[in-house]
Each structure stands twice: as C-alpha cells, then as structure tokens.
Amino acid sequence: MLELQDVTVAYGQHRALEGASLKVRPGEIVVILGANGAGKSTLLKAVSGICEGKAGGSIRLDGEELIDLSPDRIVEEGVALVPEGRGIFGDLTVEENLMLGAYPKRAKGEEQANLERVYGLFPKLIERRRQVVRTMSGGEQQMVAIGRAMMSSPQILTLDEPSLGLSPLLCKELFQNLKAVKGLGIGILMVEQNAKQSLAIADRGYLLENAHIVFEDTAQALMHDPAVQAAYLGAGGAASPHTHEDPIEHSETLPVPEVPRSFAVRPPSRQRQSADALLGIRTSDLVARASAAAKPPPAAKSTRLIQLP
Structure with a gap:
C-alpha cells in the first residue's frame, strides 16, 4: 500500500x-x-x-x-510514473520504448512476461510494435507510455x-x-x-x-x-x-481488455530473457540512440559576404 x-x-x-x-x-x-x-x-x-x-x-x-x-x-x-505529455522517445519503435521501461532490477528476467502482459492490455501495440512512435496517434502513444511504465513491474x-x-x-x-x-x-x-x-x-x-x-x-x-x-x-x-x-451517455460501452489472469503484479516468467536478447540490441546502445535523437541539430555556420572592389 x-x-x-x-x-x-x-x-x-x-x-x-x-x-x-x-x-x-x-x-x-x-x-x-x-x-x-x-x-x-x-x-x-x-x-x-x-x-x-x-x-x-x-x-x-x-x-x-x-x-x-x-x-x-x-x-x-x-512506483512508476506516466508523466503529463507521455515522455516517450518519438524516434524509437513501440517495442524499443517498452523495453526501455524494463531496466529496473525488480523487472529483470521478467521482460518477456511483462511484454506479453502489456500486449494483452493493448492489442493494438502488437501489430504496431515495429512502428516509430512519433507516427502514431495520441491515444496510441499514451498506450506506449502506460505500457513502458508497466514494464518495470510496478x-x-x-x-x-x-x-x-x-x-x-x-x-x-x-x-x-x-x-x-x-x-x-x-x-x-x-x-x-x-x-x-x-x-x-x-x-x-x-x-x-x-x-x-x-x-x-x-x-x-x-x-x-x-x-x-x-x-x-x-x-x-x-x-x-x-x-x-462526455461520450458516456451517447456511445456504446467499450469492452475492458482481457488480460491473462496468470499474470500477477510481478508475473513469473516461463522463459527468462534479457531485454538485450528480446530486442537484438544492447539496451545501452538503445539509450544512446534515444539521447542522440533528442539532441538538436548543430547550428549552421554563418557565412560572411565580402564585397570586392
């Protein structure tokens, strides 16, 4: 509690x-x-x-x-936070963003089970897992943000x-x-x-x-x-x-996504794999890519014109 x-x-x-x-x-x-x-x-x-x-x-x-x-x-x-504005990495894919949430020690060895749990909650993300996040709708990006937080087994x-x-x-x-x-x-x-x-x-x-x-x-x-x-x-x-x-009174009620009941707050994994193995890339390299993508481009050098006589 x-x-x-x-x-x-x-x-x-x-x-x-x-x-x-x-x-x-x-x-x-x-x-x-x-x-x-x-x-x-x-x-x-x-x-x-x-x-x-x-x-x-x-x-x-x-x-x-x-x-x-x-x-x-x-x-x-x-305790995991989904911040206002989502805070996702727009130039990374859905699955790369999700796996960045799996770094805590409490979630090590549970990456595959947690990933399945997130996909169970948000089935749309399964077919979009290789899609670059900045090309997605606001609702889909919010799913990624919540899913990334849940990858830490909160x-x-x-x-x-x-x-x-x-x-x-x-x-x-x-x-x-x-x-x-x-x-x-x-x-x-x-x-x-x-x-x-x-x-x-x-x-x-x-x-x-x-x-x-x-x-x-x-x-x-x-x-x-x-x-x-x-x-x-x-x-x-x-x-x-x-x-x-308010759309509640005038629209059809959406079903609550079905999630496998075998998943607990910290679900036991049948197949323990590291985040690096699941992504096929080292997590440190992924973080470096995300940091590089977030940096602004270098300012263009100014050119000075000299008028010849």
Missing part, C-alpha cells in the same frame, strides 16, 4: 503542497481532483522523487520510506493527466484500459481533468484546493455531492478550462 502522511512541498517560501495525506491500496484506483495550480502534479512528482521543491513528511510503500530516495530507487521499490502506477489531448472516444478507451490494469492488482493514483469519467472508474477520490487536501470520499459519493458536481462535473465533467465532451 502507498501511504502519504503530512506531505509538504516548498519552493523557497512558497508552499505548493501542505500536509497532504492519502492512501492507495493494491487493485484500487484513486483520483485527485482540483483546479489548475492546486498542487496535483506536485503531489505526483513528490511521490516519484522528481519534485524540484523541498519535500517533507512521509511517503511509504509497504512500510518502506520513499521521501529521500532517488527517482530510480523509487522505481525499484515499485505495485503502484501514477498518471498525470493521462487523457490530455485525446478525443472523447480515445479518452473513454483509455479509462477502460485503466480498469484492466486495476484488475491485475496494481494500485493507480491518477491526476485527471476529466472528473466525470475518472470518477466513473475510480474507487475513491481526494479534492485538492490551494495546496491542501480538503475532502475525500468514495468515487460514487463524490459524483453525487452537490459541491463537487458544481465545481468539477459541469460542462463535460472537467476540472479545468480544457474540457472533454
């Missing part, structure tokens, strides 16, 4: 988060609602160890303190605005896929602007206002609370000006 107790994040004299406490149990979806600037993304960054501010309080996973650990150590403990999956930029249909498909992730026993902590659809799949929710958690309840209770309805569930159910049209 992930447990936050009196977590505070300060940027100098400014408190971006003040005394936040919450819990996420295995196989549970918890959504954080709040206006822009309330501190939602700051909370997720504090959990993942990538917050630039000074974090205090306690963040524990199964009793182990995470608050002072580096981001890679936090991933090793079992106990807790955190997502920052996963539906941002998606069409209503792809947004609905995304939430159905998250229900399937929950079915694997993985706890999900999600910041999401589409309050109506996120509460529809969530177990519990927290309201974050001006850096403070001001209310918590079951998702169903929040959906029927008049104050929550007025603040977050009007005009398409979004908590920010960037709203989505």
Whole structure:
C-alpha cells in the first residue's frame, strides 16, 4: 500500500503542497481532483522523487520510506510514473520504448512476461510494435507510455493527466484500459481533468484546493455531492478550462481488455530473457540512440559576404 502522511512541498517560501495525506491500496484506483495550480502534479512528482521543491513528511510503500530516495530507487521499490505529455522517445519503435521501461532490477528476467502482459492490455501495440512512435496517434502513444511504465513491474502506477489531448472516444478507451490494469492488482493514483469519467472508474477520490487536501470520499459519493458536481462535473465533467465532451451517455460501452489472469503484479516468467536478447540490441546502445535523437541539430555556420572592389 502507498501511504502519504503530512506531505509538504516548498519552493523557497512558497508552499505548493501542505500536509497532504492519502492512501492507495493494491487493485484500487484513486483520483485527485482540483483546479489548475492546486498542487496535483506536485503531489505526483513528490511521490516519484522528481519534485524540484523541498519535500517533507512521509511517503511509504509497504512500510518502506520513499521521501529521500532517488527517482530510480523509487522505481525499484515499485512506483512508476506516466508523466503529463507521455515522455516517450518519438524516434524509437513501440517495442524499443517498452523495453526501455524494463531496466529496473525488480523487472529483470521478467521482460518477456511483462511484454506479453502489456500486449494483452493493448492489442493494438502488437501489430504496431515495429512502428516509430512519433507516427502514431495520441491515444496510441499514451498506450506506449502506460505500457513502458508497466514494464518495470510496478505495485503502484501514477498518471498525470493521462487523457490530455485525446478525443472523447480515445479518452473513454483509455479509462477502460485503466480498469484492466486495476484488475491485475496494481494500485493507480491518477491526476485527471476529466472528473466525470475518472470518477466513473475510480474507487475513491481526494479534492485538492490551494495546496491542501480538503475532502475525500468514495468515487460514487463524490459524483453525487452537490459541491463537487458544481465545481468539477459541469460542462463535460472537467476540472479545468480544457474540457472533454462526455461520450458516456451517447456511445456504446467499450469492452475492458482481457488480460491473462496468470499474470500477477510481478508475473513469473516461463522463459527468462534479457531485454538485450528480446530486442537484438544492447539496451545501452538503445539509450544512446534515444539521447542522440533528442539532441538538436548543430547550428549552421554563418557565412560572411565580402564585397570586392
């Protein structure tokens, strides 16, 4: 279980988060609602160890303190982040992006089983596994981002605005896929602007206002609370000006992807293969390629014209 107790994040004299406490149990979806600037993304960054501010309080996973650990150590403990904007490598293929998520020691030897689990959740990625990611739709890229996080065998999956930029249909498909992730026993902590659809799949929710958690309840209770309805569930159910049209009442319900039940949070692999063997390339070379692709091209040298007499 992930447990936050009196977590505070300060940027100098400014408190971006003040005394936040919450819990996420295995196989549970918890959504954080709040206006822009309330501190939602700051909370997720504090959990993942990538917050630039000074974090205090306690963040524990199964009793182990995470608050002072580096981001890679936090991933090793079992917390994976899907950041806002996805953070994928556009010039690499689907499978290369997925295998980059398999580097933690906790996932070593489970690459093949985890890859099968991701493809079970997102069947579209099987036929696209050799496709360069930047040529894919926003919804497909989000599948890659979630799949890459799951390659680390996480106990807790955190997502920052996963539906941002998606069409209503792809947004609905995304939430159905998250229900399937929950079915694997993985706890999900999600910041999401589409309050109506996120509460529809969530177990519990927290309201974050001006850096403070001001209310918590079951998702169903929040959906029927008049104050929550007025603040977050009007005009398409979004908590920010960037709203989505709500497709729930006017479109056919999408099926939840079927995932082999033999996969647990850390599934046993029948055939243990390294990431290098699966890709046919060393992971270090793959990272070097990704880093090189991300560098901007060198600036062109200026040419000075000299007028002859």
